[in-house]
Amino acid sequence: MSEYVDGDAGMEKSRYGAIKVVSSMMVCLSLMLIGGCSSGGESTGAAKSGGSASASATTNPSPSESSPSVSSPTETEKPVTDSLGTYYDVIKDRTLAECVASEMWAKPTDQLSKKKAESVTDLTVIGVLNEYNMPDTLPSCGIALKHLTNLSGLEVFTNLKIICLDHLTNLSDISALRGMSKLAIVSLKDTAVRDLTPLGAVKHVRTRDDRGVSVYVTHAMYDSMIVPKNSDIILWKQG
Numbered sequence: 001m002s003e004y005v006d007g008d009a010g011m012e013k014s015r016y017g018a019i020k021v022v023s024s025m026m027v028c029l030s031l032m033l034i035g036g037c038s039s040g041g042e043s044t045g046a047a048k049s050g051g052s053a054s055a056s057a058t059t060n061p062s063p064s065e066s067s068p069s070v071s072s073p074t075e076t077e078k079p080v081t082d083s084l085g086t087y088y089d090v091i092k093d094r095t096l097a098e099c100v101a102s103e104m105w106a107k108p109t110d111q112l113s114k115k116k117a118e119s120v121t122d123l124t125v126i127g128v129l130n131e132y133n134m135p136d137t138l139p140s141c142g143i144a145l146k147h148l149t150n151l152s153g154l155e156v157f158t159n160l161k162i163i164c165l166d167h168l169t170n171l172s173d174i175s176a177l178r179g180m181s182k183l184a185i186v187s188l189k190d191t192a193v194r195d196l197t198p199l200g201a202v203k204h205v206r207t208r209d210d211r212g213v214s215v216y217v218t219h220a221m222y223d224s225m226i227v228p229k230n231s232d233i234i235l236w237k238q239g
Helices: 002-059 094-103 114-119
Strands: 083-086 111-113 162-164 185-187 213-217 233-237
Touching: 083 114, 111 114
Parallel strands: 162 185, 185 213, 213 233
Antiparallel strands: 083 111
């Protein structure tokens, strides 16, 4: 009987011990889970805090980190180093200055360089070409130059080959063309020009392509033209 009692007591002790062990394990597991959640919560909070800080840093960068605004460079025209002045400065008659500038795709207030002036080989828009039913396409040329009496300022176009001055009825002085050795055609029909001495001052080297200066005048002008002797001027009657 006592053996059974002792056996039962032993069994009770074993059962109690097992329950105690299981309870202890459950408590430890609960503590671990609580600790993990708490730690995880702190981590999450830290991550959120870090994210907010990062977002704040991104939204509001510190002055040292913010890059200064740099305006994109704009292309500027290269300065004219061999400027002769504006077209108005070079060519005293303002309307003629405007006419020549428009022919050269420029404004009369632009700088005219020596290089650009030397690149010009023909000025065919100055005269009035109404006899060919060609209207004045440039408002400052042609009819607008009917008042013109001289060509002052055109001396800078030293490589001119062709210049048309037809029907500028007040034009009488072409001394600006003196010394232009490449001139091949000068059209003076229906102008007041009579003295061709400025053109005769240049001696051309006669070749198949360069036979002198062909000057075109009207029949009415022909007999009164002053042509220097031994010049390279070839006078042609037209109209």
